[in-house]
Amino acid sequence: MSFIDSIFEKAKAVGKTIVLPEGNDPRTLEAASKILESKISKVILLGNKEELLKKAGAWDISGAAFVDPLQYAEYDEYVEAFVELRKSKFPSEEAAREKAKELMRDEMFLGVMMVKRGKADGMVAGACHSTADTLRPSLQILKTAPGTKLVSSFFVMVVPDCELGNNGVFLFSDSGLVENPDADALSEIALSSAKSFQQLTGAEPNVAMLSYSTYGSAHSELTEKVVEATRLAKEKAPSLNLDGELQLDAAIVPSVGSSKAKGSAVAGKANVLIFPDLNAGNIGYKLVQRLARAEAYGPVTQGIAAPVNDLSRGCSADDIVGVVAITAVQAIKE
Numbered sequence: 001m002s003f004i005d006s007i008f009e010k011a012k013a014v015g016k017t018i019v020l021p022e023g024n025d026p027r028t029l030e031a032a033s034k035i036l037e038s039k040i041s042k043v044i045l046l047g048n049k050e051e052l053l054k055k056a057g058a059w060d061i062s063g064a065a066f067v068d069p070l071q072y073a074e075y076d077e078y079v080e081a082f083v084e085l086r087k088s089k090f091p092s093e094e095a096a097r098e099k100a101k102e103l104m105r106d107e108m109f110l111g112v113m114m115v116k117r118g119k120a121d122g123m124v125a126g127a128c129h130s131t132a133d134t135l136r137p138s139l140q141i142l143k144t145a146p147g148t149k150l151v152s153s154f155f156v157m158v159v160p161d162c163e164l165g166n167n168g169v170f171l172f173s174d175s176g177l178v179e180n181p182d183a184d185a186l187s188e189i190a191l192s193s194a195k196s197f198q199q200l201t202g203a204e205p206n207v208a209m210l211s212y213s214t215y216g217s218a219h220s221e222l223t224e225k226v227v228e229a230t231r232l233a234k235e236k237a238p239s240l241n242l243d244g245e246l247q248l249d250a251a252i253v254p255s256v257g258s259s260k261a262k263g264s265a266v267a268g269k270a271n272v273l274i275f276p277d278l279n280a281g282n283i284g285y286k287l288v289q290r291l292a293r294a295e296a297y298g299p300v301t302q303g304i305a306a307p308v309n310d311l312s313r314g315c316s317a318d319d320i321v322g323v324v325a326i327t328a329v330q331a332i333k334e
Contacts, residue, residue, distance in 0.1 A: 003158045003169050004297070004322055007200065011040045011328035018324050019120040021111035023047030023066075025127045026055065031320035033059035040321065041328045044120055046107040067114070069107045078104045078113050085116075085141060103137075112137040115306045121331035124324050126311035131177070135301070138308040148303040152189045153177035153310075154196055155285045155298035156326075162292070164252045165271040171197040171205075172273050172288075175281035176299030176310075186229035190274045191237055192302045197272045200329060208251035208270035209233070209244025210280070214260045217247075226276050241265055248273070297322055300330075307331050 001009070018035075022028045023045040029052065032043045037060070045052055049066035082100035083093060090096035103109040108129060114120045126134045135151070144151060154173035162168035173193040174181070181189060186209070194205040211226040212218060223245055230244035243266035250260040250267050257268025275281035289296040300309055300323070307330035309323050 003156065003201070004295070004325070006202075007322070007325045007329055008038065008040055010332075011325040012038070014328060014332055015042065016121040016328040016331045017042040017044060017065075017119070018327055019044040019046065019111045019114050019123045020320075020324075021046040021107040021123065021125050022127050022129065023052050023107075024055070027127055027315065027317045027320060029056040029061055030059050030317035031324065032056075032061045032064055034317065034321050035324055036061065036063040038321075040325050041121075043324075044114065046111060067110070069105050069110050074117075075104060078110070078117070081117065082109075082113065082141070106137075108133055109137045109141070112141045112308060115308065116141050122307035122309070122327040124309050124311065124320065124327050126309075127313060127315055127320065130313075131310050134308070134310045138301075138304050142305040142308065144303050145305045148192060149188045150178065150185055151301060151303040152181075152192055153299040153301050154193055155296050156200060156300070157285060157288050158295040158297070159288065159292050160294065165269075166201055166203045169201060169203075170252075170271055170273055170288075171200075172275065172281060172285045173302075174278060175275065175285045177278070177301070179278045181229075181277065183225050183228035184232055186225065186274065186276065187232035187236060188303075190229065190233045190242060190272075191240070193272050193274060194237070194240055194242070196300070196302045196330075199332070200326065203271065204241065205272045206266045206270045207233075207240065207242040207272040207274060208246045208266055209242065209274050210248055210251060211245035211276060212247060213245050214247045214250045215245070217260075222276065229274075243267065244274075246270070297326060300326055 018041045043064040045064045079100040083096045087096040111123045152174045153176040157170045159168040197205040209230045213223040226245040243264045249256040251270040254268035261267035288294045307327045
């Protein structure tokens, strides 16, 4: 069974509810129809029901729940909930309430508040909104998960005809969000990524802290950051199978790993690759996607108190379906 097929099966088994705030985007409506038909999750679409049904045309979205941001029964309740969460950020409670009245008509903030209030288990958006517009409401309303210092992102890369990693499945992080993490942030990204890999694949994470150096073969500020991040990650999670600093070939190729990093429990079998910065991570995933013709699922966020995932504005309906399935699996409580 392929990675995405296993995700679909896990999602179907748990019956989570995912809110799609961009109901007016045709790709969202097509995706909603496919999600409902396949029973991947329950769906809440934000927008006027009559208008969305008309816009969907041949796509059957009748099985979705519909919430119109301009007119819904819980509006006052959501306004007060937002005020309670955010009043300390405003000069007065009344100022907070005025802002809440505005934001609880905004589909992005409303979608996140539905997750906060337990009406939905997760949210997927970004087809027609920027990453900032997708994640800002999440950080204001949901905040970070307990025990997590920062929000980061990852891609699941599925490389065809590949025996490396977890039979060709890798997690690349951070490849879409944190631009230049310091050593502590890099260690936090590694810990979150290990949990994400295990949650999505069910396999043991083998985490490689990547660099252009292996075990001190070069010395610079760049390599020392990865060395320190490795030390911090091992200190925070001593039972985690994690090592660094490792060059990419030493991390994933058994023969190279045994030569360059003798005695490493990770070298040659890494399936979670932690890149030192966003330049490396973003370039890395796109190289693998284009040259190896790998499937790339993401960017998927990690570290938010409930799953909210950002889409590329160039996404297809099928991309949305895949991210919704991943979001539903992320919503499974440990």
